[in-house]
Amino acid sequence: GDSVTQMEGPVTLSEEAFLTINCTYTATGYPSLFWYVQYPGEGLQLLLKATKADDKGSNKGFEATYRKETTSFHLEKGSVQVSDSAVYFCAPHTDKLIFGTGTRLQVFP
Amino acid sequence: DTGVSQNPRHKITKRGQNVTFRCDPISEHNRLYWYRQTLGQGPEFLTYFQNEAQLEKSRLLSDRFSAERPKGSFSTLEIQRTEQGDSAMYLCASSLDGRDVAFFGQGTRLTVV
Numbered sequence: 001g002d003s004v005t006q007m008e009g010p011v012t013l014s015e016e017a018f019l020t021i022n023c024t025y026t027a028t029g030y031p032s033l034f035w036y037v038q039y040p041g042e043g044l045q046l047l048l049k050a051t052k053a054d055d056k057g058s059n060k061g062f063e064a065t066y067r068k069e070t071t072s073f074h075l076e077k078g079s080v081q082v083s084d085s086a087v088y089f090c091a092p093h094t095d096k097l098i099f100g101t102g103t104r105l106q107v108f109p
Numbered sequence: 110d111t112g113v114s115q116n117p118r119h120k121i122t123k124r125g126q127n128v129t130f131r132c133d134p135i136s137e138h139n140r141l142y143w144y145r146q147t148l149g150q151g152p153e154f155l156t157y158f159q160n161e162a163q164l165e166k167s168r169l170l171s172d173r174f175s176a177e178r179p180k181g182s183f184s185t186l187e188i189q190r191t192e193q194g195d196s197a198m199y200l201c202a203s204s205l206d207g208r209d210v211a212f213f214g215q216g217t218r219l220t221v222v
Contacts, residue, residue: 004151032208044152044200044213051208089151093208095165096142099151 002027004090004100012106013080021075021103023064023090031092033057033066033073038102039086047075047088080107111135113214115201121220122191129187130217134203141184142211143176144200152200158184159207191221 007022025031035047035057048057053068062077073090087102114133122128134141139160144152155174156166160181173191178184188195198218202211 034210036213043215044202046210046212049210093211095207096154096157097152097202097211098154099144101149102151 002031002092002094002098004092004098006088006090006100006103009087009102009104010106011103012108015082015107015109016079017107019075019077019080019084019105021088021090021105023073023075023100025071025073025090025092025098027071027092027094027098029094031094033064034091034093034097035062035064035073035075036089036091036099037086038089044089080105082107082109113201113203113212115199115214115217117217118215119218119220121222124193124221125190127187127189128191128219129185130199130201130219132184132186132201132203132214134183134201135212137205138203138212139181139206140204140209140211141178142202142204143184143186144202146198146200146216147196155186188219191219193221195219196221 004025032051034049036044037047048059050057050066056065064075089102091097116131142157143155146152158178173189176186198216200216202213204211
């Protein structure tokens with residue numbers, strides 16, 4: 001079945017540091033790819049998406065590129081803020097979204 | 110508010126009781142999904158509907174779980190004879206169609222005592 005592998009957390013960074021969260025997936029068919037974010041005490045929110053190979057999704061300074069050849073969708077941000085502290089989920093979507101365990105990001109001032 | 114709405118937000122029940130949750134998706138969204146999330150884990154897929162048809166149900170899902178989506182609008186998720194292991198956050202999401210962005214509700218937190 002479809003699956004997602006994300007880097008183990010927590011990822012701990014200082015404010016303004018560069019962020020990379022790795023994500024690889026296996027999926028039947030040709031999935032759309034999503035990053036969702038869950039802030040403390042809140043529900044799941046869409047962060048960004050890409051629907052075909054080589055597409056780059058971006059939002060709030062975060063970016064991820066759909067790499068079909070490596071089945072990856074790594075999340076990056078050039079300069080993180082304390083307010084980015086949250087749990088991030090990579091999710092391929094064919095018939096349904098499949099989530100991994102998520103990666104917790106903690107940003108300190 | 111035109112987002113996905115779930116009720117109740119919290120439910121505490123005694124082991125062995127039946128519970129039912131409701132999800133109202135974004136209007137005109139054809140797809141409706143149910144997930145379960147426990148602390149420190151990602152959402153686990155339970156089932157999904159395309160309009161009123163239930164197209165897939167997780168093989169991990171016990172027969173005590175059943176879901177409906179009459180008329181292709183709101184959906185209900187029922188858990189019969191609840192067990193302590195059923196304690197979790199139950200999430201509903203909807204999307205216009207397959208592979209589209211799915212929007213999540215705030216969830217129903219179930220505690221089985």
